[in-house]
Amino acid sequence: MTTSGPILSLVGLTRRFGEIAAVDDIDLEILDGEFFTIVGPSGSGKSTLIRILAGLERVDSGAVLLRGRAITDVPANKRPTAMVFQSLALFNHKTVGENIEFAPKMRGVDPAARRARALELMDLVRLPEAYYARPVTRCSGGERQRVALARALASDPEILFFDEPLSAIDYRLRKMLEVELKDLHRETGKTFIYITHSLEEAMVMSDRIGIMRAGRLVQIGPPLEIYQQPRSRFVAEFMGEVNVLRASEFGVAGEGWLVVRPEQLRPLAPGEAADVVFEARIVNDYLLGSRKQFHARADERMLIGEIAVAAASVPGPGEPVRLGFDLGDAVRVAE
Amino acid sequence: MSSTRNRLVTALLALWTVLVLMLLYVPILSVVLASLANTRYMRFPHKVWTLDAYRDALGQYTTAELHLTSLKIAVLVALIAVLLGVFGALAFARFEWRGRSLYQRLLLLPIFFPQAVLGLALLLAMTAAGIAPSWRTAVFAHLVWVVPIVTLVISIRLYGFDVAQEEAAFDLGASRLQVFREVTLPALAPGIVSGGLFAFLLSWSNLPLSIYTTGSDTTLPLWLFSRTATNYSPLVPALAVIATGASVLVVVAAALALAGWRRLVARRSA
Amino acid sequence: MRQRVSPGLLAMLPVMALILVGFALPILLVLLYSLMPPRTFSLAGEPTLANYWAAVTEGYLLPLGWSLLLAGLTTLLCLVLAWPTAKALVRFAGRFATLATILIALPIFISESVRLFGTALFMMPGGGIFAGSLNALFGLKIGSILYTRTATLLGMVYIHFPFMLFPMVLGLSLVPQDQIEAACDLGARPFQVFREIELPLALPGITVGTLLTFVLSLGANAEAAILGGQAVIVITKAIEQRFGYAQDWPSGAALTVLVILVTAAVIFPVLRRLDLDRLIRR
Numbered sequence: 001m002t003t004s005g006p007i008l009s010l011v012g013l014t015r016r017f018g019e020i021a022a023v024d025d026i027d028l029e030i031l032d033g034e035f036f037t038i039v040g041p042s043g044s045g046k047s048t049l050i051r052i053l054a055g056l057e058r059v060d061s062g063a064v065l066l067r068g069r070a071i072t073d074v075p076a077n078k079r080p081t082a083m084v085f086q087s088l089a090l091f092n093h094k095t096v097g098e099n100i101e102f103a104p105k106m107r108g109v110d111p112a113a114r115r116a117r118a119l120e121l122m123d124l125v126r127l128p129e130a131y132y133a134r135p136v137t138r139c140s141g142g143e144r145q146r147v148a149l150a151r152a153l154a155s156d157p158e159i160l161f162f163d164e165p166l167s168a169i170d171y172r173l174r175k176m177l178e179v180e181l182k183d184l185h186r187e188t189g190k191t192f193i194y195i196t197h198s199l200e201e202a203m204v205m206s207d208r209i210g211i212m213r214a215g216r217l218v219q220i221g222p223p224l225e226i227y228q229q230p231r232s233r234f235v236a237e238f239m240g241e242v243n244v245l246r247a248s249e250f251g252v253a254g255e256g257w258l259v260v261r262p263e264q265l266r267p268l269a270p271g272e273a274a275d276v277v278f279e280a281r282i283v284n285d286y287l288l289g290s291r292k293q294f295h296a297r298a299d300e301r302m303l304i305g306e307i308a309v310a311a312a313s314v315p316g317p318g319e320p321v322r323l324g325f326d327l328g329d330a331v332r333v334a335e
Numbered sequence: 336m337s338s339t340r341n342r343l344v345t346a347l348l349a350l351w352t353v354l355v356l357m358l359l360y361v362p363i364l365s366v367v368l369a370s371l372a373n374t375r376y377m378r379f380p381h382k383v384w385t386l387d388a389y390r391d392a393l394g395q396y397t398t399a400e401l402h403l404t405s406l407k408i409a410v411l412v413a414l415i416a417v418l419l420g421v422f423g424a425l426a427f428a429r430f431e432w433r434g435r436s437l438y439q440r441l442l443l444l445p446i447f448f449p450q451a452v453l454g455l456a457l458l459l460a461m462t463a464a465g466i467a468p469s470w471r472t473a474v475f476a477h478l479v480w481v482v483p484i485v486t487l488v489i490s491i492r493l494y495g496f497d498v499a500q501e502e503a504a505f506d507l508g509a510s511r512l513q514v515f516r517e518v519t520l521p522a523l524a525p526g527i528v529s530g531g532l533f534a535f536l537l538s539w540s541n542l543p544l545s546i547y548t549t550g551s552d553t554t555l556p557l558w559l560f561s562r563t564a565t566n567y568s569p570l571v572p573a574l575a576v577i578a579t580g581a582s583v584l585v586v587v588a589a590a591l592a593l594a595g596w597r598r599l600v601a602r603r604s605a
Numbered sequence: 606m607r608q609r610v611s612p613g614l615l616a617m618l619p620v621m622a623l624i625l626v627g628f629a630l631p632i633l634l635v636l637l638y639s640l641m642p643p644r645t646f647s648l649a650g651e652p653t654l655a656n657y658w659a660a661v662t663e664g665y666l667l668p669l670g671w672s673l674l675l676a677g678l679t680t681l682l683c684l685v686l687a688w689p690t691a692k693a694l695v696r697f698a699g700r701f702a703t704l705a706t707i708l709i710a711l712p713i714f715i716s717e718s719v720r721l722f723g724t725a726l727f728m729m730p731g732g733g734i735f736a737g738s739l740n741a742l743f744g745l746k747i748g749s750i751l752y753t754r755t756a757t758l759l760g761m762v763y764i765h766f767p768f769m770l771f772p773m774v775l776g777l778s779l780v781p782q783d784q785i786e787a788a789c790d791l792g793a794r795p796f797q798v799f800r801e802i803e804l805p806l807a808l809p810g811i812t813v814g815t816l817l818t819f820v821l822s823l824g825a826n827a828e829a830a831i832l833g834g835q836a837v838i839v840i841t842k843a844i845e846q847r848f849g850y851a852q853d854w855p856s857g858a859a860l861t862v863l864v865i866l867v868t869a870a871v872i873f874p875v876l877r878r879l880d881l882d883r884l885i886r887r
Contacts, residue, residue, distance in 0.1 A: 054506055055506070056502050056505070056506065075505070076502070076506045077506065077507075077508045077510060081506070082507060083502075083503070085499045085502070086499070087497050087499045089497055089499035089502065090500070091500055091503075091504070091517075091518055092497075092500075093521045093522055102504065102507050102509070102517070106510075106517075107508060151503075152507075154507075348696060348697075349693060349701075351690065351693060352693040352694070352697075355686070355709070355766075356708055356709065359708070359763075359766070360712075361723075362720050362722075362723030362724040362727055362763070363719070365723040365726040365727040366722060366726060368726075369723075369726045369734070377729055377732045378731075378737065379732050379733060379734050379737030379738065379741075380738065419619045419623060422617070422618075423616070423617060423620035425612070425616040426614070426616035426620070428882075430611065430613030432611040432612075434614070436881075438621065439881045439882075441624060442620065442624065443876060444872070445627075445628050447876070448820060448824075448868060449820055449821060449823050449825070449841070449864060450824055451824040452841060452861060453628070453631075455841070455844055455857070455861060456631040456634070457631050458848065459631065459638065459854060459857070459861075460630060460635075463634060463638075463646075475627060478627065479623060479628050482620060482623055482624075483620075487885065491885055494882075494885060536714035539714075539716075540714055540715060540716035540719075541716070542827055543824070543827065555716065556716035556719070559716065559719060560827065560831070563718065563721070571722070572722070572723075572726070575716075575718075575719040575722060578719070579719060582714065
């Protein structure tokens with residue numbers, strides 16, 4: 001990863017649809033060569049944001065700067081960027097080769113050079129050469145992903161945008177493509193801006209992640225930081241099932257919440273102490289490979305915990321259990 | 336539902352469909368049978384089965400003239416209808432705009448309207464405006480009815496079109512014109528071809544509009560209509576068969592030309 | 606992408622211009638002429654309702670009545686005949702259905718003068734295809750229904766059948782098979798399935814077919830001319846006579862307006878409620 005200052009700067013970017021601000025006063029700098037992922041639930045405005053960056057959506061106010069030069073009003077076809085669409089948007093009436101060669105063709109590159117470039121890119125995205133003359137309608141889901149990727153790369157963009165391209169793909173193939181995409185990012189050295197609703201997907205690939213909610217970026221940071229130090233309940237809950245407890249109930253001064261991950265809430269051995277202890281009863285448990293997750297009820301409160309299957313003392317449903325965590329393990333969030 | 340009963344229903348439905356099909360083709364078969372006689376009066380079964388009527392029909396100047404009139408009307412209607420229909424369909428199914436729903440309904444009105452009444456209204460309007468009806472006015476009359484149909488045919492294709500393809504092309508550096516030429520138009524091509532064929536055939540076979548809007552020019556359906564009542568001879572059914580055959584020929588030729596052109600394009604880009 | 610004028614508005618302009626000039630304007634002219642004094646050829650006269658009065662008193666409502674009756678019967682017969690056919694085409698989805706669909710659609714592209722002519726040849730007494738064959742094969746001599754109102758009605762059913770069938774097939778294909786199976790599974794009998802599931806879901810398609818058939822057959826005149834002989838005078842024929850032989854434009858225009866009013870009364874309420882995007886998108 002080459003980091004030499006911001007390639008893309010977003011300044012006070014705002015886009016409204018009627019009363020709703022889909023993108024609400026966003027400031028962001030994306031570094032050259034970075035793999036930046038915007039994560040958010042549906043309706044958070046992430047799609048609108050990436051479409052603004054690609055030049056497919058206009059802004060109401062604010063600016064987009066490419067290496068310090070304003071490109072806010074430059075249309076998509078004049079921007080040195082390319083997008084991989086959610087539907088992939090492959091040209092169904094064209095072959096694999098014709099799809100990949102589209103951008104060079106628009107630029108007037110001669111057929112021989114176009115073809116050489118297409119074959120080179122097909123090699124890069126691991127598409128067999130025999131696919132060159134195949135209609136895209138006769139490609140499998142994974143192959144179509146690769147064609148879309150090669151087609152975007154063929155315009156030799158400075159920035160590649162990804163609008164949830166893996167959302168409709170089955171789990172195994174998605175995992176494989178995530179790794180390949182990460183490899184491709186390293187091999188090409190280009191800036192990747194990716195949007196998804198899956199934090200898990202973002203964690204695998206990204207250098208930095210921005211969490212988006214209601215048109216705003218509520219937290220930006222490297223994956224580990226987002227995971228370990230969520231700054232709000234929203235971010236914490238977005239990452240998966242967690243226990244969110246009112247801080248004041250546990251002798252912690254001030255307003256706010258404690259976020260306790262399942263793996264930090266442990267069944268206590270007799271006599272074992274913890275900062276916070278619940279007398280609970282197991283309601284249900286689920287096997288997650290080498291770990292087991294359980295739901296437990298302590299008075300009116302539902303708790304979620306996790307324990308290694310190998311650990312001997314796993315109580316079953318209906319059995320009483322003492323659960324506890326240390327305040328040092330909990331993350332304190334204000335809202 | 337028991338399976339025996341189910342099978343019985345299925346068999347009855349199949350039988351019914353075959354019956355309907357046979358009934359639909361009885362009149363057409365009747366025309367063919369009637370054309371194979373050489374007597375001035377219809378006396379089926381014919382004493383002599385002959386193709387004389389076809390020889391006579393093909394030798395007549397009227398045959399060529401009628402075909403020519405019908406052909407120039409139908410070709411013009413097809414070309415103009417496709418041109419207007421592409422834009423009409425874009426407004427119908429591709430773009431979101433205020434008034435689209437009203438437009439969609441207005442467009443249907445000429446289809447949901449008695450054709451002969453439309454023909455009469457157009458005749459009155461043209462006469463009032465001092466325009467003498469001729470094959471040219473017939474082209475216009477056909478268009479009023481055919482363009483909405485072609486628009487619908489192309490719209491159906493457009494509904495299945497992923498709009499993101501246009502954005503992708505634009506994003507990859509294509510100009511607006513290039514997007515239309517490289518992506519939208521080829522994606523619509525099947526709809527355009529079937530729309531064009533529809534337009535041609537509907538115009539070629541149209542009677543109710545042509546009756547009132549062709550003036551002194553005569554199309555094939557019009558001539559057949561006038562000769563069914565008076566002046567019968569085997570020449571009339573023979574010409575009906577020839578006219579229908581001619582439209583089939585045009586459609587087949589168009590399909591072949593298109594396939595050839597596709598192959599040419601494919602070879603050039605490969 | 607900045608857009609000031611919506612592209613949809615621009616794209617519809619040519620088509621809308623055609624409909625305005627070729628559809629709305631003639632209808633407006635007909636309306637204006639219908640208000641002119643009888644037997645005049647200019648629009649400068651004093652507006653009057655005399656032509657409508659004459660239409661009612663001088664017996665021109667009779668052709669309109671015949672046309673309405675024939676159109677109504679045609680629609681009814683087409684409904685009954687098309688339903689099992691549509692069911693069959695939807696049920697046998699596959700090669701048989703495709704072939705049958707194509708075969709049913711093809712005659713639409715053969716001129717109705719050819720098809721009605723063929724019907725007449727088939728029905729002709731004595732030496733007609735049907736009567737002649739019966740005579741030759743079995744020595745049977747039969748009469749003929751040619752040049753009667755029945756023949757006219759049969760011709761109208763024959764010509765308009767596809768206009769009922771195809772929208773109906775479209776509507777029926779919108780009924781998910783699993784809903785029918787679910788209804789059967791929940792204990793519905795065939796008629797209950799028809800009433801509770803198929804009919805409501807297929808209704809948009811059936812409505813379009815019914816409207817199309819009724820409106821098109823309302824203006825039909827070739828059937829009466831070729832198969833009806835002098836047995837029945839339909840409204841289009843009556844209008845044509847007022848315009849032509851009688852040289853009374855305002856009178857013909859008034860009759861035309863009456864047909865247009867009937868058409869509008871049938872079309873508008875339904876068209877307003879129809880969700881076109883859904884019906885066509887499938």
